[in-house]
Amino acid sequence: MVVRRLAERIKLFSSPRKEFYLFIKDLVGYYPGKLSFYDNAFTHRSASRTDSQGNVVNNERLEYLGDAILGAVIADFLYNRFPQEDEGFLTKMRSKLVNRSILTNLTYDMGLNVYIDSNATNSVDKSHIYGDTLEALIGAIYLDRGYDVARYFIIKRIIPKYIDLYELEQSDSNFKSKLIEWSQKTKRLVRFETLEEYPNGSKQPKFVSIVIIDNNEAGKGTGSSKKEAQQNAARDSLSKLGIGVE
Template sequence: MPPITGFRPGNLSLYELAFIHRSASIRMPDGEVMNNERLEYLGDAVLDAIISDFLFSSFPDKDEGFLSKLRSRIVKRTQLNQIAEKMGIHKLLVSNTEHGNGVKNVYGDALEALVGAVYLDRGFQRARKFVLERVLYKYVDLEALISQEADFKSRVIEWAQKEKKDVCIETQEIYQEETKVPTFFSRVRLGDQILGEGTGSSKKEAEQNAAEIAYYQYLVFH
């Protein structure tokens, strides 16, 4: 356990439980069924809190939309599955399920359960240290995720040029009297067809949001 967490556990049974998938649940004499689902539930919330706090402190000039999207990219299931494999968590998992591509979510689930175990055993600060030092800093390329966040408009434009399509991105400013704050609305249009729409607190954000929707809902599948 120390090579993964970086410290010696206090309550080892918590960590053992973190790696028991529900397909290998243990039924106790009193009838209680033991597996990692409750720890996964807790770890999911703790992980979100840690990543949210980290991003809030690291990007003081960014708005809620940027922070939320970056967080979602960090903790998305495919990312957690890959991180768990790199950490070797899949080798510790107790399961009666074949771990093909369709069910690799159990790896990410176990990672979240491990975060929950660390939190219960050693508290929030130790859980934060574990997540940042053993997960985020080692396995997450923030610059790549940020570039991915900012690249959707370019991807749409490049696709249009390659396919010789007449795609335009229209943006307008909407002033909301009740908030006294302008909101920008963008639309990605291919002729008469709307590929994506998005809003934001800046023109750039609105265009990126609209382009992201267009990219995933239309361009990826065509």
């Protein structure tokens, strides 16, 4: 086992894609074993390549696998996290956690978007690239290290750092969730870009959030926290879209 791990590290550091593999290592918490799993996870079908056996290689099979694992892990997590809630609540929360807009925003928050290999020009393809990549990464982790490591990645490295469960639970009454719900119904791609600024040398940060809908700026908001800025940006977008924000 030790020899195999050492061989994996030597292979990683001698690879021309060392920067990408070190990014994966920092993200998942271990040195990747079979590097091709991770290469494939970040290859959209529009950038498919052919391997030495003549097989077409992209992330679609890994995305299929990761989607199933993500759904199972989230279902188990919610079942144990909310022991007093009924099936309807659990189903609704699971839907919120795995919807396409949430996965897309996670992909940006985690920095995965920087490494995606894609030549997509179709708007439908573009709207699915990011969430599909995250699911494919989960599939790659499962194949490389097994279910327990994939589960740990989701439960310990994604949910606590990037997802506000309380906000999701209360999401029926907040602007960000209303905007995401609208995007699901209309099949539009919505994401948030949030910056931290220190105006005039202030020690207190100000957050500026911009809503991007299908690669176009649709709203802007500021606040003393990232959450407040995103809520205000979502409210601005909803207002411009003519959707009630009472």
